[in-house]
Amino acid sequence: MNTRWSRKDLLGLRELSADEINFILETADAFKEIGTREIKKVPALRGKTLINFFIEPSTRTRTSFELAAFRLSADVINISASASSLTKGETLKDTARNLEALHADILVLRHSSAGAPQFLAERLKSSVINAGDGAHEHPTQGLLDLYTIREKRGKIANLHVVIVGDILFSRVARSNIFGLTKLGARVTLVGPSTLVPREFEKLGVTVSHKIEDVLPSADVMNLLRIQHERQRKEYFPGIGEYTALFGLTRERAKLLKPECLIMHPGPINRGVEIDSEVADGLQSVILDQVTNGLAVRMAVLYLCGGIAS
Amino acid sequence: MKNHQPTSAAAPIMDAAAIQRALKRIAHEIIEQNADLKSVVLAGIPLRGVEIARRIAEFVREIAKIDVGTGVIDVAMHRDDVGTRAQLPVVRASKLPVSLETRTLIVVDDVLFTGRTVRAALDAISSFGRPARVQLAALIDRGHRELPIRADYVGKNLPTAAREQIQVRLQETDGEPDAVWLLKE
Numbered sequence: 414m415n416t417r418w419s420r421k422d423l424l425g426l427r428e429l430s431a432d433e434i435n436f437i438l439e440t441a442d443a444f445k446e447i448g449t450r451e452i453k454k455v456p457a458l459r460g461k462t463l464i465n466f467f468i469e470p471s472t473r474t475r476t477s478f479e480l481a482a483f484r485l486s487a488d489v490i491n492i493s494a495s496a497s498s499l500t501k502g503e504t505l506k507d508t509a510r511n512l513e514a515l516h517a518d519i520l521v522l523r524h525s526s527a528g529a530p531q532f533l534a535e536r537l538k539s540s541v542i543n544a545g546d547g548a549h550e551h552p553t554q555g556l557l558d559l560y561t562i563r564e565k566r567g568k569i570a571n572l573h574v575v576i577v578g579d580i581l582f583s584r585v586a587r588s589n590i591f592g593l594t595k596l597g598a599r600v601t602l603v604g605p606s607t608l609v610p611r612e613f614e615k616l617g618v619t620v621s622h623k624i625e626d627v628l629p630s631a632d633v634m635n636l637l638r639i640q641h642e643r644q645r646k647e648y649f650p651g652i653g654e655y656t657a658l659f660g661l662t663r664e665r666a667k668l669l670k671p672e673c674l675i676m677h678p679g680p681i682n683r684g685v686e687i688d689s690e691v692a693d694g695l696q697s698v699i700l701d702q703v704t705n706g707l708a709v710r711m712a713v714l715y716l717c718g719g720i721a722s
Numbered sequence: 723m724k725n726h727q728p729t730s731a732a733a734p735i736m737d738a739a740a741i742q743r744a745l746k747r748i749a750h751e752i753i754e755q756n757a758d759l760k761s762v763v764l765a766g767i768p769l770r771g772v773e774i775a776r777r778i779a780e781f782v783r784e785i786a787k788i789d790v791g792t793g794v795i796d797v798a799m800h801r802d803d804v805g806t807r808a809q810l811p812v813v814r815a816s817k818l819p820v821s822l823e824t825r826t827l828i829v830v831d832d833v834l835f836t837g838r839t840v841r842a843a844l845d846a847i848s849s850f851g852r853p854a855r856v857q858l859a860a861l862i863d864r865g866h867r868e869l870p871i872r873a874d875y876v877g878k879n880l881p882t883a884a885r886e887q888i889q890v891r892l893q894e895t896d897g898e899p900d901a902v903w904l905l906k907e
Contacts, residue, residue: 418810443796446815452849457799457813485799715799719810 418716422534422541425550426591434592437712438560444715445708447484458485458718461518466509467544468494468524473679473703474544474553478521481710487519487718509533519718522546540717548582553713554678555588557706559596561698562633564705565674570597575627577603577659578637578686580613581648585678586637590616601627604659607648624659628668635676636661636686652685661687666694674698735888736878738900741861744877745774748859749781751875752790752828761854762826763791767843768814769895770832774861778830793818795829797842822851828874832890834860837871862902864888880904 417436426434447453463482467475475491482489492512499508505524512520519540522530527549534541545551563569574593580586580602590613593600600618602609611620621627628634639655649655656662661675666688669675675687675697683689692699736744756762759782766775772794779792795818798811819825829843840858847856859875864882880902882888887905891898 440813443799443813443815446817447799447849450849451851454849455799456802456845715813716810 419720421717421720422530422543423552423713423717424531424534424541424543426552426555426588426595427550429591429595431595431597434556434559434595437556437709437716438563440712440716441556441560441705441708444484444711445705447711448704448707454484454486456486457715458482458487458518461485461487461718462516463487463489463519463521463714463718464512464517465489465491465521465544466512466523467492468499468522468529469545471523471544473706474523474551477703477706478542478544478553478710478714481707481714482519484707485711485714485718487714490517505529505533506536509537513537513539519714540720542713542717545584547584548587549584550588550591551584552588553706553710554585555592556713557702557709558585558589558635558676558678559592560705560709561676561702562598562674565698565701566632566672569593571599572632573599573601573627573630574633574635575601575603575631576635576637577624577661578608579640579648580604580609580637582608582640583637589635590618594618601631603627605649605655624661624665625668628665629670631669631673633674633676634661634669635678638678638680639682639685656685660685661691663688663690666691666696669696671696676702679703734901734903735880736902741877741892741900741902742777744861745777746781746785748875748877749778749785752778752859753782753786755857755874756826758826759786759788759790761824762828763793763819763822763853764828764830764859765793765795765818765843765847767829767831767839768794768796770861770890770892771830773892773894774832774859775828775830778859791819791825795843795846797839797846800842800846802838802842816846816850818847818850822847822853825853826855826857827853828857828859830859832861832892833888834858834863834871834873834876835866835888837867837869840871841869861890862888878902 479489521542521544523544524546527547529546530541530543576586594617603621603624677699764775764779766772775792779790782790796814796816798813857874860873861877862880863876864880885907889903891901
């Protein structure tokens, strides 16, 4: 029985077929089971070396990749921007070629520039996994969101998924849009027109600037984090106004169907994009997303890293 | 397992009735060898091992009126050849009882060949716990072992050349009538 996977890299969901996405999700099912074992470790990637190369800060994604690699018995090295020779003026390509010269098999890259993972993937024999590049894509986040929806609702096709927030700057939104539309979901983007321009409709989604309109028909609400560190004044007047217009408050949450899932990629700004008690409520699957992220990343590492080079 | 079709109108090595007889005999042997049948768990290796384990469990129920446990033990992520093959094996979730300590685990597969799959299964089992004992049942033992592994229960011993292939087909997993074919390359 052979796989329907032949890529050494995972750069984004845009270039994947629906079949490839489904295959990753099915593989993740198998890896999720390992979390229930007494010994949560399998030898699938024994002898392989993974380098977590994070040019931008991240705790959750880096930890998730690290733990996924440990559970597959790979050896892991973590490199952060401040500790790397990039601060000494070395180019990204030179740094990466040095890492490859150390026989790294898998490079997990988080970078502030869109396209950095693709640039390296085309030049290295190692597998390159995109852990978030600029405002481009964050494919493993997209996959874990798909996995969580599929697990909780039993399907993805024909569900109405609403993504709220700073779509313009969000790589999580882009990966979700590509993945969801390929698997047949109906996607609505909600937010201020400065952050959710109509142009997104070219991707096969609907744009709305009024959250109340979409709440009653939503099967999934995915609230994106308002990224303080990326915001500039001109996009919206203030956090308070954003919450007043687009926050998933306790009052607004009452308009949702009882079976509607509430998701958030984290870290949460409690009281900004989502009220504390909504984030902790029965409809929230925010912590399931974290658990599923581990299984999805194990699947991605296994599939990309296990391919004979 | 390559998806070769039987070459000619030649008869299979085993037909449906022969397979059922062999599995029934294995069920009798399991009952004879295991005084405490209630502690037995039949763990099939996907895909066909799972179906064979199910059928053996059914025979045990018929004969001894006791429900033996069944489970699934996937070996793909425990193989020792990941990264050396162009295509990866598909991984599937394993399913075993939470506590194995007092159980007799019988690993069930369709064909016993090099023994490497069974080695991987033993490795996988140890990550779930420490069964009281582990036994091995196979529908076909075709020889050519590369590891010190032997089966406790064998449906049919089938001496083969290394270049030949054994193809097992089961209605439930393959949508074809039950049969065992010997394919010459």
